[in-house]
Amino acid sequence: MRNVYVLGTGMIRFGRYPDKSVPELGAEAALIALKDAGVMIKDVEMFACGNLYQANAMVGQRILQQVGQTGIPVINVSNACATGSTAFREAYLAVASGMYDVTMAIGVEQMGKQGLLGGGGGGSDPAYSTEGRVGSGLMPAVFGQAGVEHMRKYGTTLEHFAKISVKSHKHATKNPFSQYQNEVTLEDVLNARVVAFPNTLYMCCPTGDGAAAAILVSEDKLKQFAAGRKRARVAASVLTSDPYTDRDLTLPDVNTLTRRAAQKAYETAGIGPKDVSLTELHDCFATAELVHYENLALCGDGEAGKFIDEGGGKHPDLGGKSPVNVSGGLLSKGHPLGATGVANICEVVWHVTGDERAKARQVPNAKVGMAHVIGLGSACTIHLLTV
Amino acid sequence: MAEQAAAQTAEQPGKKPILPVFKLEPKPHLVGVKCSACGAVFLDTKRLACSKCGATGPFQEVQLSDKGKVWVFSVIHQSFPGVKTPYVTAIIDLPEGVSVKSNLVDVDPLELQKNPGKAFGMPVELVANVVAKDRQGNEVVAFQFRPSAN
Numbered sequence: 001m002r003n004v005y006v007l008g009t010g011m012i013r014f015g016r017y018p019d020k021s022v023p024e025l026g027a028e029a030a031l032i033a034l035k036d037a038g039v040m041i042k043d044v045e046m047f048a049c050g051n052l053y054q055a056n057a058m059v060g061q062r063i064l065q066q067v068g069q070t071g072i073p074v075i076n077v078s079n080a081c082a083t084g085s086t087a088f089r090e091a092y093l094a095v096a097s098g099m100y101d102v103t104m105a106i107g108v109e110q111m112g113k114q115g116l117l118g119g120g121g122g123g124s125d126p127a128y129s130t131e132g133r134v135g136s137g138l139m140p141a142v143f144g145q146a147g148v149e150h151m152r153k154y155g156t157t158l159e160h161f162a163k164i165s166v167k168s169h170k171h172a173t174k175n176p177f178s179q180y181q182n183e184v185t186l187e188d189v190l191n192a193r194v195v196a197f198p199n200t201l202y203m204c205c206p207t208g209d210g211a212a213a214a215i216l217v218s219e220d221k222l223k224q225f226a227a228g229r230k231r232a233r234v235a236a237s238v239l240t241s242d243p244y245t246d247r248d249l250t251l252p253d254v255n256t257l258t259r260r261a262a263q264k265a266y267e268t269a270g271i272g273p274k275d276v277s278l279t280e281l282h283d284c285f286a287t288a289e290l291v292h293y294e295n296l297a298l299c300g301d302g303e304a305g306k307f308i309d310e311g312g313g314k315h316p317d318l319g320g321k322s323p324v325n326v327s328g329g330l331l332s333k334g335h336p337l338g339a340t341g342v343a344n345i346c347e348v349v350w351h352v353t354g355d356e357r358a359k360a361r362q363v364p365n366a367k368v369g370m371a372h373v374i375g376l377g378s379a380c381t382i383h384l385l386t387v
Numbered sequence: 388m389a390e391q392a393a394a395q396t397a398e399q400p401g402k403k404p405i406l407p408v409f410k411l412e413p414k415p416h417l418v419g420v421k422c423s424a425c426g427a428v429f430l431d432t433k434r435l436a437c438s439k440c441g442a443t444g445p446f447q448e449v450q451l452s453d454k455g456k457v458w459v460f461s462v463i464h465q466s467f468p469g470v471k472t473p474y475v476t477a478i479i480d481l482p483e484g485v486s487v488k489s490n491l492v493d494v495d496p497l498e499l500q501k502n503p504g505k506a507f508g509m510p511v512e513l514v515a516n517v518v519a520k521d522r523q524g525n526e527v528v529a530f531q532f533r534p535s536a537n
C-alpha cells in the first residue's frame with residue numbers, strides 16, 4: 001500500500017440550513033476543500049460520498065452536477081454514523097492501492113429538527129411496534145445502558161459523565177464551526193431534564209445539518225501540488241464491524257469493535273496511545289465518550305472516572321492532558337450523521353498541520369491525531385493522521 | 388367483499404404475541420434456538436447459521452426460562468408519541484446464556500435513578516401484559532419483566 005496524504009480539507013459550520021439542499025451543502029464543502037488543496041475538480045479521479053438520509057438518491061453525483069461533471073467513478077456510501085469516515089476510507093484505499101492519485105471524500109447530511117429517535121419500528125400494524133413495550137432499541141437507550149454498565153462495573157458516577165459535557169461545551173467556545181458555542185456548568189448539566197438515564201439533555205448531541213470534505217493524494221501528487229505546505233499523512237485507516245459478543249444482539253456492544261479498531265490502528269501506525277496528541281472521538285452521548293477513553297486506551301480499564309477527575313480529555317490550555325474533542329465534539333459541534341466522520345478528520349488534520357482554522361484551539365506541538373467514529377449496528381472507523 | 392367479511396368474522400379476535408419468539412401457550416414463555424456446534428443460544432425462532440461460530444446447524448428450539456437477572460437498564464424519559472414515560476428499559480440475562488431486552492415494570496423509575504445499584508443483579512420474572520389492540524381486534528401481548536423473590 002502507498003502513502004496517502006490529505007492535500008485539502010473543507011467544512012461548513014454545523015447547524016441548520018433549511019433553505020439549502022443536501023447537494024448544495026456538499027458542494028460548498030467540496031469547493032472549500034478543492035481550493036485548500038490547490039486543485040481543480042478535473043484533477044480529482046474518484047469520489048466517495050457519505051450520506052445517510054438520502055442514501056438512495058445519488059447524492060455524490062448530484063454534488064458533481066454542482067461542481068463539475070467530469071465523469072469520474074462515484075460511490076455513495078452509507079454506514080450509519082460511520083458513513084462519512086467510511087467514505088473517507090474508500091477514497092483513501094483508492095489512492096493507497098495505486099489505482100488513483102487524487103480522490104475526494106465528502107460527508108454531508110441534512111437532518112432538520114428530527115430527533116435522535118430514528119431506528120425503532122415494528123410491522124405495518126403499529127399495534128406490533130415494540131418500542132417502549134419490550135424495552136427501547138433507540139440510541140438514547142443504548143448509550144444510556146452503556147453508561148450504566150460502566151457504573152455497574154466500576155462505580156462511575158453521574159458527575160463523571162456530566163464533567164465530560166462541561167468540558168466539551170467549554171472547548172466549543174473556541175470553535176467557530178461548532179453548532180453550539182455556549183458554556184454550561186456542572187449544575188446545568190446535572191439539573192437538566194433526563195433524556196435516557198444517566199444522560200441529561202446536555203449529555204446528548206444535537207441533530208443538525210452539515211458537510212465536510214477532503215482531497216486525498218499520493219506522494220507524487222503531494223510533491224506536485226502541496227508546494228512545501230505542511231500536509232498530513234494517513235498513518236492508519238481501520239474499519240471494523242461488531243464481532244460476536246454475549247449481549248451484542250440485545251444491547252449493541254459499542255466497546256469490542258472500538259477496542260479492536262484501536263489496536264489495529266496503533267499497530268498499523270507503529271505508535272501507542274501515549275503518542276497521540278489529540279483525539280476526536282464519537283461522543284454522541286457523554287456516556288459514549290467515557291467508555292471510549294478506555295476503549296481507545298487513553299486510560300486503563302476502569303480508570304475513566306479517575307482520568308476525568310485528573311483533567312484527562314481537557315485541552316492543555318485548560319490545564320488538561322490527552323485532549324479529547326477540542327472541537328466541542330458531537331455534543332456541541334453537532335452530529336449531522338453522514339458529515340461527522342469527515343468533519344472530525346478535518347479537525348485532527350488542522351491541528352497536526354497548524355491550520356489557521358484551528359488556531360484558537362490549537363493543541364500545542366500536535367504530531368499525531370486520532371479520529372474515531374462508531375455507527376450503531378455496528379461499524380467503527382479509526383483514522384490516525386500525522387505529519 | 389362479502390366472502391372476505393365472512394372469513395374475518397369467522398375468526399374470533401383473541402390474543403396475539405408481539406413477537407414470534409414469544410409463545411402464549413400453554414403458558415407465556417420465550418423461545419430460542421441453540422447451536423448444536425458451539426452451544427450459543429439466540430433469541431430467535433430460526434436461523435440460517437450461527438453468528439458465533441458460523442456453523443449452519445442443526446439448531447434446536449429451546450424453551451427459555453421465565454426467570455432472569457437484570458444486567459443493566461436505562462430510564463427513558465422521551466419517546467414516540469403514545470409511549471408512556473418515564474419507563475425502565477432493561478437487559479435481562481436468562482440462565483440459558485441469552486439476554487433479552489424489555490420493559491422492567493412494577494418498579495419506580497425515579498427511585499432506580501437515585502439508586503441504580505438496586506437494579507444490578509435484581510432477580511426478575513416474565514410477565515405477559517396486553518399493550519395494544521391490532522386492526523383485527525386482537526389483544527397484542529408483550530413479554531415484560533417484574534421483580535421476583537429470587
Ligand SMILES: [Zn+2]
Pocket residue numbers: 422423424425426427437438439440441442
Ligand atoms: Zn455456533
